[in-house]
Amino acid sequence: MTDNNQTSALDIEQTDIKSNITITESAQVYLAELLAKQETDGIGVRIFVEHPGTPRAECCMAYNQPGEEDAADLQLHYEHFTAFIDAASVPYLEDAVIDYNKDRFGGQLTFRAPNSKIPKVGEDASVEERINYVLQSEINPGLASHGGNVQLMELIDDEAGLTAVLKFGGGCQGCSAVDMTLRQGVEVQLKQQVPELMQVVDETDHSRTENAYYQ
Numbered sequence: 001m002t003d004n005n006q007t008s009a010l011d012i013e014q015t016d017i018k019s020n021i022t023i024t025e026s027a028q029v030y031l032a033e034l035l036a037k038q039e040t041d042g043i044g045v046r047i048f049v050e051h052p053g054t055p056r057a058e059c060c061m062a063y064n065q066p067g068e069e070d071a072a073d074l075q076l077h078y079e080h081f082t083a084f085i086d087a088a089s090v091p092y093l094e095d096a097v098i099d100y101n102k103d104r105f106g107g108q109l110t111f112r113a114p115n116s117k118i119p120k121v122g123e124d125a126s127v128e129e130r131i132n133y134v135l136q137s138e139i140n141p142g143l144a145s146h147g148g149n150v151q152l153m154e155l156i157d158d159e160a161g162l163t164a165v166l167k168f169g170g171g172c173q174g175c176s177a178v179d180m181t182l183r184q185g186v187e188v189q190l191k192q193q194v195p196e197l198m199q200v201v202d203e204t205d206h207s208r209t210e211n212a213y214y215q
Helices: 025-036 087-093 127-146 178-193
Strands: 044-050 058-064 074-077 082-085 097-101 108-112 148-158 161-170 197-202
Touching: 025 044, 025 097, 025 108, 044 087, 058 108, 082 087, 127 148, 127 161, 127 178, 161 178, 178 197
Parallel strands: 044 082, 161 197
Antiparallel strands: 044 058, 074 082, 097 108, 148 161
């Protein structure tokens, strides 16, 4: 094991997917000890991001039992274990650092991923990624002038077609002008840039008006 904490010491199997995620030496030792306690040959860790590219993004780590890995996973081989990185999460884990710091209570594993909330969009981007990109890069900057924001909660694909379920926050929650904002602004812009989208619905509880820009 090298004394630096960069991924240059790793044996990366895939050649078409790269990651500069860093698991520091102290974190490697901690994870190796944690995995050894499971008494399961071949057990590793799975690293992924839930709700990537959104304000709700959360970096997660779980046990990866033998056979649970996906063929598309990026595998990072350390001295005592393998980390399986969910392929779809790789762009959102750019510059991520997993570290372990001892303290008087024992220690704490920390996971810093500065790009996990930043929308990524490319030629092969999913509908969800494209919607989040429009919301975060084009719509929310405008809403921020009124202290508001909007985020995608879920996509529903049924007989009515593809529906984006949104939730407004800040100055937009309970705002008397939010319906106009939704129908004449957000919905129009989303449909223009994501033509697969058939409709947009708002699931915000607008009975709460304490932060509303327009009462």
